[in-house]
Amino acid sequence: MSRTPPHPAREQIELPMVLDCLSDPIRLAIVYQLAQQEPVSSELCCGDFNGLSGKSNLTYHFAKLRECGLMLTRVAGTNRFMRLRREDLEARFPGLLDAVLKSAAKDADRLQLVAECDVVEAD
Amino acid sequence: MSRTPPHPAREQIELPMVLDCLSDPIRLAIVYQLAQQEPVSSELCCGDFNGLSGKSNLTYHFAKLRECGLMLTRVAGTNRFMRLRREDLEARFPGLLDAVLKSAAKDADRLQLVAECDVVEAD
DNA sequence: TCGATAGTTCAATAAACATTGAACATAGGG
């Protein structure tokens, strides 16, 4: 449970896998939340997403997001911090992530995504 | 087999469904081919995609593309002509389709998409 | 060293998905 999990290299990131990853509502919410938080801190840890589903289900979705190259996981003690691989995605698929995020933002209600300020947890 | 099949209204087009549709290599190839052909003629008929898979499998993928709002089917005699719903998609998700198409073009080899001039059929 | 916290792993399950071939429907040309 200790070592950094494997990530694909930039050139290994595949378009169909990325689109498939983003097509799941829970994963889209994770990516969206990560993007929202970016101005404040570029990473969030697993627990910050507990509202979206159960822990073991989140582990499953985190793995998918990591394996398709959408995000990066950093292990720090008992926490795992994740952040978007913006640079790599922009290099591989220019404009794609932003277009998806903007589209998601437009439909935030419909997609039940958190509002900009709900990200701060309650305790 | 005669009447025009149902299409979702513009406002019913959902982001996750669109992304999921585009995440399948065959459907991505269909959309890509449709986009390539646009300058020449804005529509293609089912048979133009026979290289991608068997007919009944294509029917299945066409239905998905239609139901998620990516393309429009027009019935003309024994043919079905399809075209991209560019305007509707641009209105709902600005920049998204273009970003996907540009990304697909970059990876055309990897994705086994047809080159710009292979679209013309052989006979 | 103990206990709590954070997250993973595993097995089970139900649903959705892609693919196939055979049978069918429809329209148009000889």
Add this chain to the structure above:
DNA sequence: CCCTATGTTCAATGTTTATTGAACTATCGA
């Protein structure tokens, strides 16, 4: 009017997917 070309429908199949809970591992702080 039949024959052919175009495309659909249906049922069967095997695969992948998302979700759950229980058991587990590792780290930190008291």
